[in-house]
Amino acid sequence: MPVLSRRRIGAYLLAGLLVFFFLSFRSLDTDGFTSAGRRPGVATSAAGDHPDGEHVTGRPQSRWKRLKTQYPVTSFRPIPTGTPLTLPKVQKDFGTESDADRKERLLRQHRVKDTFTRCWNSYREKAWMSDELAPVSGGRKDFFGGWGATLVDSLDTLWIMGMRSEFNEAVAAVANISFETSKEKDVNVFETNIRYLGGFLAAYDLSGDERLLEKAVEVGEMLYVAFDTPNRMPITRWNWNDAARGKAQVAHENVLLAEIGTFSLEFTRLSLVTGDPKWFDASQRVMEAFQTQQPKTHLPGLWPVLVNAKKMTFNEHTDYTLGAMADSLYEYLPKTYALVGGLLPMYREMYQSAMSTAIRHNLFRPMLPDQEDILVSGLVTARLEDGQVVTKLKPEGQHLVCFAGGMLALGGKLIENQTHVDRGEKLTNGCVWAYKASPLGIMPETFFMLPCESTRQCKWDEQLWMQAALEKAGMSINDINPEEAAAQIAHRRLPKGFTAIPDARYILRPEAIESVFILYRITGRVDLLESAWAMFRAIDSNTRTELANSALHDITVTEEKPSMSDSMESFWLGETLKYFYLVFSEPDLISLDEYVFNTEAHPLKRLLP
Known part of the structure; x- marks a missing residue:
């Protein structure tokens, strides 16, 4: 991706107009499938079956269910059974709230809900059943199959916010979406799964x-067909037209780590609620392959951002990160362990191994003018040179990787590892710092910082910072006078601490508030509520349009209002505003001791003893 978006890696372009027109009217060879010949909204498919052959609802099988399997599974991994373990408590026991604190919290919660309601009403009026509302022009966009991504992503937010009439209307609408048609030639299996x-x-x-x-x-029936390959590895950018025709499929050689490794939560939960083991089996085969190769990479414990699904080799590439292209694979390790009540210890072991390596290699303390003790997660290149592994840190921060603070804090609580909780807290503090340090109070999409030599102490050196910033711009501080150096840095609008901001966008991302929410539920730190409120006000005031809220091109501008990109991805309603709402809610609303959130902020029930 130009920096690829977590949970939405690769929102790719629609097919060309002529191709789209052709596909819209062409009949496929398998049981009447069409690419876009029917508008979403006419129900033609149904729920899948239980293993005993009885339909979940008694409606006819979907055509995906009836499609002949090219590479059938002869023995399914059994769904986890037994009494779930009593895992360590995650959430803090919150004490009695004063009347003044409660009043202020509820006022903030209502403000968040008002913003959501405003966006939802505009979507309902102008882009109903489409994937996204264009929040400036009032148009509609379809980047995720044309199946109403915003509509589906918002379902649980509507429920959580107590908007029951809107929820019931939305459920009636989604019941008529057909997943046997699409406005796109290829399906992003990752995005379809999480959203x-x-x-x-x-x-x-x-x-x-x-x-x-x-x-x-x-x-689930549709996605399962993407796993119908000789080695049962999924095709992540999937030509569903070919699959619908019964054409044999082979997994691809270059696959993003997150896109192949982000199924265990949804597929396991689907198997648990239906009793059908096939989805658990599908995701488990992938994760078992990852487990086998985890100690064999150049950076044992972590996997590289690109893997070969066709050959099932996950250890050849050289770039390792918790951020874009990799993120949700790591996120799902402790969460899957929690989802099944500890009945799959492999996920705990894989998480421990991965984070031990990431803490040692990827996390760094940046040099800051206020000398605050925070952490940032960067990218590491690990290469073999003369038989030895040589590593190099790329100190690039991402808004996307802000999820890692919450992941480490949650994972640390689940496995009783205080080091993880502490590192998660410092990573979350780092994202809060980046918000506060930015001119508009909103952190950029990507940025570079200067790593400290020591994590114990890091004295601010303005000359060293200026030198690093100029080097990132291809200049040397020795070649220009101090006035010119200061002018160059001012021209690049770099707050002190940042050495470069290559991508100054804000695309309504949720990752920072996600970790603030999780850390607040774990620690009860009151300052996190104030940070969350400052973040919300900055975001809402700068992104608000006449209809809703829009992504911004550049958050470093100070002379004028930042320009808007007329984009409001479904995660704004499905994630960002949900997390803002929950941070100002009573702690028992979607308790982290009862639910785990998938990477699109959809809460799934944990197995409890």
């Missing part, structure tokens, strides 16, 4: 509405 399958499962877990389970099974 649609995750969205339906979470809304079902919260409401118990069987129509949502029907849709979850319907999406």
